[in-house]
Amino acid sequence: MKTWLLIAVLAVGTVLMKALGPVLAGGRQPPAPLTRVVALVAPALISALIVTGTFTQGQQLIIDARAVGVAVAAVALWFRVPAVFAMLIGVVVCAVLRFLA
Numbered sequence: 001m002k003t004w005l006l007i008a009v010l011a012v013g014t015v016l017m018k019a020l021g022p023v024l025a026g027g028r029q030p031p032a033p034l035t036r037v038v039a040l041v042a043p044a045l046i047s048a049l050i051v052t053g054t055f056t057q058g059q060q061l062i063i064d065a066r067a068v069g070v071a072v073a074a075v076a077l078w079f080r081v082p083a084v085f086a087m088l089i090g091v092v093v094c095a096v097l098r099f100l101a
Contacts, residue, residue, distance in 0.1 A: 065101065069094030 054066045073090030077083065
């Protein structure tokens with residue numbers, strides 16, 4: 001029950017924060033430096049989640065099949081493979097390595 005209450009509170013808080021920005025701005029455009037920073041927040045958070053999910057287990061640093069899968073997906077993206085296919089390639093490589101281990 002506490003988990004769902006927390007989810008509900010966070011969801012309402014997110015909606016309120018998203019609605020509060022335009023209300024406070026009053027139709028004005030935010031300064032360009034602020035816009036650039038805000039545009040970079042989502043990729044930074046996603047990168048942090050990927051890194052912590054890939055290289056940690058509990059409080060330990062782990063290099064395993066997940067790291068190889070992410071590396072293979074990154075190389076695929078480097079070669080301009082569409083993101084969905086790069087992710088699928090990484091998943092398949094990770095699964096094969098886990099199967100073989």
